[in-house]
Each structure stands twice: as C-alpha cells, then as structure tokens.
Amino acid sequence: MIEADFSEGNSIIHKLDPRVRTVAAFAFSIVVAVSDRFPALLFAIFTSIALVSLARLSIKLVLSRLLVVNILIFLLWLILPFTFEGERLFSLGPFTASMEGIIYSVLITIKSNSIILVLMALTATMSVFSMGKAMRHLYIPSKIVHLFLFTYRYIHAIHREYIRLRDAMDIRGFRPGTNMHTYRSYAYLIGMLLVKSHDRAERVRAAMLCRGFRGRFYDLSEFLLKPIDLIMLVIMLSAVTVVGLLQWTRIIY
Numbered sequence: 001m002i003e004a005d006f007s008e009g010n011s012i013i014h015k016l017d018p019r020v021r022t023v024a025a026f027a028f029s030i031v032v033a034v035s036d037r038f039p040a041l042l043f044a045i046f047t048s049i050a051l052v053s054l055a056r057l058s059i060k061l062v063l064s065r066l067l068v069v070n071i072l073i074f075l076l077w078l079i080l081p082f083t084f085e086g087e088r089l090f091s092l093g094p095f096t097a098s099m100e101g102i103i104y105s106v107l108i109t110i111k112s113n114s115i116i117l118v119l120m121a122l123t124a125t126m127s128v129f130s131m132g133k134a135m136r137h138l139y140i141p142s143k144i145v146h147l148f149l150f151t152y153r154y155i156h157a158i159h160r161e162y163i164r165l166r167d168a169m170d171i172r173g174f175r176p177g178t179n180m181h182t183y184r185s186y187a188y189l190i191g192m193l194l195v196k197s198h199d200r201a202e203r204v205r206a207a208m209l210c211r212g213f214r215g216r217f218y219d220l221s222e223f224l225l226k227p228i229d230l231i232m233l234v235i236m237l238s239a240v241t242v243v244g245l246l247q248w249t250r251i252i253y
Helices: 018-033 038-055 059-083 099-122 128-137 142-171 180-210 227-248
Strands: 088-092 095-098
Touching: 018 038, 018 099, 018 128, 018 227, 038 099, 038 227, 059 095, 059 099, 088 099, 095 099, 128 142, 142 180
Parallel strands: none
Antiparallel strands: 088 095
C-alpha cells in the first residue's frame, strides 16, 4: 500500500505551490543523476538534507525510507567493487576490489540518497492529486497525468483484490513451498489478478464515459503563486545551478 506519511504538515515546504516543488524536484533529480564529481554531489546531499530539515519531516520515517533504498545499494557494494576494472585495492579470496569500483559505489550511494531525500522533501509533502494537478498545469501530456492518477487510485483496489485471493487460498489450506504446486498456484493467482484488474478497468471506463468524461479532469480550485513561492523557486534553482557549475566547470578541483 502507498502511504502519504509526509503530505500533512505546516512547514514552509508544505505551503509552497505544488508546481514550484515539482519543477525544483525534477531539475534537481536530472542534474544530480548525470553528475559524477564529488564536489557537486556533496553539495547536492547537503542541499537535500537542508530541504528535509525545512520540511520538518519525521527523522524516523525518513530513515526508514532510506533504509529500503540503501539495502539495494548495499547489494551494489557487494558486487560493483569486485567487478569494476581498475587499480587493485584489496583482495578477498579470489575476488579483487578496485579503487575505481569503490569510488563508483560511493558516487551511486550519494546520488541515490540525494535524489530520494529531495523527492521526500518536495514531492512526498504534497498529495498525489495535487501533484497530478501540478503536472497538468506544467503542460505534461494529459495521458501521462491520467495514467499517473489512475495508477495511484486503483493500486489500492488491486492490492485489496490480491489480499482477498490470498485469503481464499489460505482458507483452502494452501501452504507455500518450493514445489511445482506452489509455483502453479502463484501463477494462477497472478493470472486471476490480471483478469480481475482488466474487468475493473473496463467497468471504470464505462462508468466514466456514462458520466461524460472527455479526457479531462475538471477542478474548481486553482493554484495561487505567491511571492514566497517565487523566492523559494529561485533559491532551489540556484542550488541546482551550483551543482551544475561544480559538475561541469572547474571552480573546485
């Protein structure tokens, strides 16, 4: 299930226009993703931590989200240093770690945590529907916006259907194991889930057409761009610019 733990709050970040947060998060993520110099990435991680502090997010929840990401990154640390060619650093039995592999792993770690922290600070602090509305105001193609909103709305329904099917299997005495019966049962479960998801999608589509849907969601509320929004947008885009300068110029060697 998707939980909007950070969407409620009274910080300066929560009060910003969703369009400002969406633009800043997108620009930051793109620039950081293509950066590979330590000065740029260290400034990026500092900026992301500052934004999380401004958003007044729960440290416990932030760390729990980061833990999931860093478990995957830890798997890279187990593989990348020993498979990346370069100067030999140390050996563990038949495996040799390279300096370049270690450096590359550190870069990936800093990049990933910086982007996740900024997304938590800027996008997780708004509701999904506010984000969809902001995407529409930023002229993102309507089909992408609709796909995004419907995916969020009905992933909960699909999850409930999955729980119902699993409960039915358990009531009938199903006990998973490493055998063909288990694999076949899970295959049937996934197949039934796909069939029921398709049926629900057809019913929802028919209901929307009956109610006059013509490819657009209408919203009676409008965003209001305030001076603080423009100030924060300039500050955040300036931080992105600094990351870019540190990456593509030689201000700091």
